[in-house]
Amino acid sequence: MISERAGRVQPSATLAMNAKAKEMKARGVDVISFSVGEPDFDTPEHIKEAAIRALREGKTKYTPADGIPELKEAIIEKLGKDNNISYTMDEVIVSCGAKHSLYNIAQAILSPADEVIIPAPYWVSYPAQVLLNDATPVVVETKEEDNFMILPEQLEGAITERTKALILNYPSNPTGLTYTEDTLKGIAEIAIKHDIYIISDEVYEKLLYDGNKHISIASLSEEIKARTIVVNGVSKSHSMTGWRIGYAAGPKDIIAAMKRIQSHSTSNPTSIAQWAALEALRGPQDFLQTMLREFDRRRRFLVEGLNSIEGVSCLMPQGAFYAFPNIKGVLGRKGINNSMELAMYLLEEAMAALVPGSAFGSEGYIRMSYATSMENLQKGLDRIRAALEKLK
Numbered sequence: 147m148i149s150e151r152a153g154r155v156q157p158s159a160t161l162a163m164n165a166k167a168k169e170m171k172a173r174g175v176d177v178i179s180f181s182v183g184e185p186d187f188d189t190p191e192h193i194k195e196a197a198i199r200a201l202r203e204g205k206t207k208y209t210p211a212d213g214i215p216e217l218k219e220a221i222i223e224k225l226g227k228d229n230n231i232s233y234t235m236d237e238v239i240v241s242c243g244a245k246h247s248l249y250n251i252a253q254a255i256l257s258p259a260d261e262v263i264i265p266a267p268y269w270v271s272y273p274a275q276v277l278l279n280d281a282t283p284v285v286v287e288t289k290e291e292d293n294f295m296i297l298p299e300q301l302e303g304a305i306t307e308r309t310k311a312l313i314l315n316y317p318s319n320p321t322g323l324t325y326t327e328d329t330l331k332g333i334a335e336i337a338i339k340h341d342i343y344i345i346s347d348e349v350y351e352k353l354l355y356d357g358n359k360h361i362s363i364a365s366l367s368e369e370i371k372a373r374t375i376v377v378n379g380v381s382k383s384h385s386m387t388g389w390r391i392g393y394a395a396g397p398k399d400i401i402a403a404m405k406r407i408q409s410h411s412t413s414n415p416t417s418i419a420q421w422a423a424l425e426a427l428r429g430p431q432d433f434l435q436t437m438l439r440e441f442d443r444r445r446r447f448l449v450e451g452l453n454s455i456e457g458v459s460c461l462m463p464q465g466a467f468y469a470f471p472n473i474k475g476v477l478g479r480k481g482i483n484n485s486m487e488l489a490m491y492l493l494e495e496a497m498a499a500l501v502p503g504s505a506f507g508s509e510g511y512i513r514m515s516y517a518t519s520m521e522n523l524q525k526g527l528d529r530i531r532a533a534l535e536k537l538k
């Protein structure tokens with residue numbers, strides 16, 4: 147019999163939809179996937195060469211559980227230069243992806259009586275990670291008219307004596323939207339007032355458009371920095387999803403606890419991937435601008451196309467590589483009553499794989515990744531438009 151803990155969670159809906167699409171493709175079905183959350187660009191050559199060099203130099207042994215010192219130093223430099231936050235070596239840990247960093251945080255700070263506030267729409271793994279660590283996710287619905295930001299008054303209204311933390315993710319997966327400085331300041335004031343932690347997932351920070359600037363909430367004051375654990379990684383910014391390198395920076399007692407936990411679970415992240423990540427942070431960064439320009443082109447094309455479909459509307463994403471269209475005007479047609487039913491209909495009828503909004507805690511929406519070619523975007527939009535026409 148499986149544990150009660152394991153029974154609390156379901157598989158990731160995004161990975162499940164992607165697996166279903168791949169299974170259909172293996173059968174020869176021409177499925178276009180909008181479900182996967184990874185850049186479709188290859189890892190830059192200079193980063194791959196750094197990994198090959200590490201292999202040839204025999205850097206294939208155990209490293210310190212919390213990461214090689216060289217990479218931790220590069221992370222500290224990056225956080226200082228890009229985010230205006232100062233950390234020491236014992237305030238940083240390298241893990242097996244940002245997801246692993248987040249899980250380690252949950253392991254380090256949560257106890258059975260604790261509550262964690264999670265704004266919806268949320269990344270699918272946040273509630274699951276809270277549940278797996280015996281705490282309670284408290285979901286707060288945000289509004290499309292507020293750009294899906296949790297407002298300070300909403301946060302204060304959700305806090306109880308059991309609240310341990312708030313999870314922020316910006317730019318957001320799934321919406322592609324981000325937080326304003328004023329809203330972040332309001333959230334910081336509430337967190338300080340009630341002495342709760344902020345878990346700030348900033349893994350998409352490099353993927354911003356239209357002149358939007360990323361502001362790490364930990365940079366606003368020393369008081370909020372002392373209550374914030376910043377999470378980031380190289381997966382999205384450097385197209386290194388499979389390399390599995392993420393990191394966290396925060397109060398040294400929390401980082402020390404994460405290191406102890408990691409030493410008994412995964413031990414160190416893969417040695418050669420760490421040397422590749424070092425090159426990603428310190429090497430040439432021109433690849434990012436090339437990727438951003440292409441994502442920007444796709445973003446505008448996809449959103450314009452979605453907004454031309456009757457019953458569908460979509461805010462322009464400010465970052466990441468996701469669109470989160472409102473499909474409430476389509477629901478109710480011919481027995482399609484929710485986002486999961488619509489996602490399955492579009493997979494079978496349009497051969498287009500996307501993720502239902504219900505997976506992110508927001509019914510009436512779907513998530514589409516534009517980390518795919520312009521040809522696929524055009525073909526997918528045409529198929530979706532035709533499939534939705536059949537529902538009239």
